[in-house]
Amino acid sequence: xxxxxxxxxxxxxxxxxxxxxxxxxxxxxxxxxxxxxxxxxxxxxxxxxxxxxxxxxxxxxxxxxxxxxxxxxxxxxxxxxxxxxxxxxxxxxxxxxxxxxxxxxxxxxxxxxxxxxxxxxxxxxxxxxxxxxxxxxxxxxxxxxxxxxxxxxxxxxxxxxxxxxxxxxxxxxxxxxxxxxxxxxxxxxxxxxxxxxxxxxxxxxxxxxxxxxxxxxxxxxxxxxxxxxxxxxxxxxxxxxxxxxxxxxxxxxxxxxxxxxxxxxxxxxxxxxxxxxxxxxxxxxxxxxxxxxxxxxxxxxxxxxxxxxxxxxxxxxxxxxxxxxxxxxxxxxxxxxxxxxxxxxxxxxxxxxxxxxxxxxxxxxxxxxxxxxxxxxxxxxxxxxxxxxxxxxxxxxxxxxxxxxxxxxxxxxxxxxxxxxxxxxxxxxxxxxxxxxxxxxxxxxxxxxxxxxxxxxxxxxxxxxxxxxxxxxxxxxxxxxxxxxxxxxxxxxxx
Ligand SMILES: *Cc1c(COP(=O)(O)O)cnc(C)c1O
Numbered sequence: 397x398x399x400x401x402x403x404x405x406x407x408x409x410x411x412x413x414x415x416x417x418x419x420x421x422x423x424x425x426x427x428x429x430x431x432x433x434x435x436x437x438x439x440x441x442x443x444x445x446x447x448x449x450x451x452x453x454x455x456x457x458x459x460x461x462x463x464x465x466x467x468x469x470x471x472x473x474x475x476x477x478x479x480x481x482x483x484x485x486x487x488x489x490x491x492x493x494x495x496x497x498x499x500x501x502x503x504x505x506x507x508x509x510x511x512x513x514x515x516x517x518x519x520x521x522x523x524x525x526x527x528x529x530x531x532x533x534x535x536x537x538x539x540x541x542x543x544x545x546x547x548x549x550x551x552x553x554x555x556x557x558x559x560x561x562x563x564x565x566x567x568x569x570x571x572x573x574x575x576x577x578x579x580x581x582x583x584x585x586x587x588x589x590x591x592x593x594x595x596x597x598x599x600x601x602x603x604x605x606x607x608x609x610x611x612x613x614x615x616x617x618x619x620x621x622x623x624x625x626x627x628x629x630x631x632x633x634x635x636x637x638x639x640x641x642x643x644x645x646x647x648x649x650x651x652x653x654x655x656x657x658x659x660x661x662x663x664x665x666x667x668x669x670x671x672x673x674x675x676x677x678x679x680x681x682x683x684x685x686x687x688x689x690x691x692x693x694x695x696x697x698x699x700x701x702x703x704x705x706x707x708x709x710x711x712x713x714x715x716x717x718x719x720x721x722x723x724x725x726x727x728x729x730x731x732x733x734x735x736x737x738x739x740x741x742x743x744x745x746x747x748x749x750x751x752x753x754x755x756x757x758x759x760x761x762x763x764x765x766x767x768x769x770x771x772x773x774x775x776x777x778x779x780x781x782x783x784x785x786x787x788x789x790x791x792x793x794x795x796x797x798x799x800x801x802x803x804x805x806x807x808x809x810x811x812x813x814x815x816x817x818x819x820x821x822x823x824x825x826x827x828x829x830x831x832x833x834x835x836x837x838x839x840x841x842x843x844x845x846x847x848x849x850x851x852x853x854x855x856x857x858x859x860x861x862x863x864x865x866x867x868x869x870x871x872x873x874x875x876x877x878x879x880x881x882x883x884x885x886x887x888x889x890x891x
Contacts, residue, residue, distance in 0.1 A: 398461040401428040401627065404730035405741040412462040414522035417628040418532075420621030421603045425744070426737070427726050428627045433676040434458035436638070440679075441652055444642040448485035449476050451642065452635045458677070459631045460518070467521050475514035475632075479503045481859065486510065486636045488643055488816070491789045494802060495649070496819040497640045500792075504574065505822035505861045506716070507667065508545035510636060511629040516549045516556065518628045519620060523555065530618040533889065534558040535602060537595035537623060539663060539716045540567035541821065543585070544574040546622040551580030558622070559584040559885060561595040564875055567715055568826055569843055574861065577868035584888050590878030591709050593721050598881035599623070608882065611891050624666030625723050633670035634677070640816050641679050650814060655682040657815040659805070661798035662686045662694055663717040665724035667818055672728065675765065682813055687801035688770040689714045694722060698768035701760045704752035712773055713829035714793040716821070721747070729755070732762040769801035776800060777833035784834055790854045792821040793829045823850060824862050 400410040405426030411419075416428040436443070437454050446454065452472045453465075460468060476485050480501045489496045502509025523532060534556060536546050543560040550558040562575060564587035575585050588595055602608060603619055612618055624630065637658065644650045658681055660668035668686050675681040688695045689712045697703045705720040712718055726744060732755070733739040746753040771779065776793055779800040784790050791799060798817045805811065823830045827846045831838040834853070838846060844866055851858050876884045885891075 399434060399459060400431050402431055403427070403737065404429055404726050405737050405744065407735060407737045413460045413627070414462050414525045417518050417522045417626060418526060418528065418620055420626045421600070425604055427625050429727050429730060430459060433673055436678040440642055440645055443638060444646040448639055449473060451639045452476065452632070455635045455638050456631055462525065463521065471514055471517035471521060474517050479513060486639060488640060489789065491783065491787050495644065495816045496795065497636065497816050498819045499636060500819065500822040503548045503861060504544045505825050505859050506541035506545060507818065507820040508541045511632040512545035512549040512622060514632050515622055515626065515628050516553045520553065520555060530613065530616050532556045532620050533617050534622045535599050535619050535885070536560045536621065537592065537599040538562045539592040539718060540571035541716045542623065544571065547575060547578040547583050547585070551578065551583050557582035559586065559888060561586050561588050561599060561881060563591045563595055564589055566591055566711060566718065568828065570825055570827060573865045576870050576872045577865055578871065585872035586884055587875040588878050588881065589875065592719055593709065594878040596721065596723070598878060602882055602885060615889065615891055617889060624664050630666060630670055633667060634673045637671045637674035638679055653680055655680045655813055657683040657685060657811065657813045658818070659685040659687055659798045659802040659815060660818045661714065661717055661794040661820055662688060663719040663722065665722040667820070669724045669727055683811070684766050685801060685805050686766055686768045687798040688768065689717045689776065689797050690770065690772055691718050691720055692770040693720050695768035695770045698763060698766055702752060702754040703747065706751040713776060713826065714797050716794055717797065732759045767805065769805055771797045771800040780830055780833040790823045790830060790850065791819060792823045792826045794821050795819040822859060823854070824859055
């Protein structure tokens with residue numbers, strides 16, 4: 397059975413999975429969604445006996461129906477290999493009575509690797525299937541982690557080049573160092589004077605610019621996206637929720653069919669949306685808890701039904717969640733609007749024109765599976781310190797936001813359902829914030845001294861991703877104004 401994709405803003409035109417992956421964003425500015433969410437292809441029991449790669453195949457084949465078995469298995473096996481530092485790929489760590497699903501064992505030590513290590517393979521396979529002759533230019537806005545993971549995934553991949561925009565003053569020192577030391581002749585990294593939303597809006601504007609697309613095509617280029625709006629990122633992320641449940645089953649932590657809750661530290665709403673898809677495929681998930689930092693636009697949305705980005709943008713210690721426009725929410729809006737693309741278009745128009753929209757009561761009723769929470773900077777730091785002192789487990793700032801929200805949710809609701817918290821980055825990626833949370837005496841120490849100290853406290857080996865950048869030379873130093881993003885792209889590509 398083949399599954400087709402439509403835009404959230406026009407569901408009349410249907411395209412294949414590989415075409416949706418190539419395009420990234422629909423021409424009308426909408427996001428691609430499958431015409432239905434498929435059911436799991438085999439039982440949870442059967443999946444519990446498979447390894448990560450096998451589970452990935454069983455899940456992804458339901459969505460990427462125009463890929464052959466050979467093509468899809470090749471993509472999966474090229475992605476989930478020794479780039480990950482554990483054969484489990486996404487291990488579960490039991491900390492107290494909560495299971496932390498560690499999604500940071502890939503090349504750049506953030507959960508973005510889970511999707512971005514496979515996206516280049518999905519994209520080049522899609523290009524071949526659709527006889528694309530142009531060079532594919534990956535254009536990406538990053539709040540820190542996507543950029544590095546995408547650079548690592550696409551570096552020196554034939555037929556592609558990649559341009560990453562990041563907020564010059566909005567990422568951690570280690571995140572910035574990881575990006576500006578990236579090797580590969582086809583990689584470009586640009587800091588912008590602006591925040592993540594500026595970077596994302598600038599990239600979206602270029603995707604929607606038809607004149608630019610024509611000039612690109614004449615010169616032998618076309619854009620695609622590595623941002624989480626690409627369906628080629630969403631689909632691989634569904635896999636680890638299926639995997640997590642089936643590991644709990646395999647280890648006897650849950651009985652077959654027993655419900656679990658999932659808590660996800662959220663920014664662009666990609667990761668938690670994948671959990672929602674997993675639930676709708678048949679994974680027994682009860683509540684989806686959306687955890688925000690002080691940029692709590694989603695917390696307010698789930699509480700009131702009004703999405704309002706008109707507020708101060710706060711720089712926090714969890715920069716990958718410093719986002720006021722959560723792009724992937726559009727996919728959920730489309731679904732709860734009853735797959736009404738006119739309604740979805742109207743709300744998204746209000747968002748871009750007024751910066752806010754309100755959903756109907758009917759739509760709100762369909763959000764019963766979701767609940768929101770948030771953690772302040774102090775609460776996030778306390779969570780890191782307490783978990784270290786009580787459980788001897790050191791988590792990063794993003795995971796700590798979710799850990800805190802999880803604890804508060806359990807306390808306030810009395811819900812004792814077993815819970816999986818998505819752990820989205822290694823503490824080594826945010827060493828300064830993590831170590832300062834544990835003890836203020838670390839505030840004056842230099843970044844790599846802190847890395848060694850974190851190693852001493854946690855007993856967890858320093859990842860290669862960190863050792864590599866200790867001495868790596870800076871290879872990228874372009875900085876531009878947020879209004880000059882297109883001019884910068886034109887210069888890089890020689891248009
Ligand atoms: C990207 C990221 C998030 C947010 O994920 P979304 O899919 O954008 O909601 C959370 N934590 C870390 C470490 C990230 O890199």
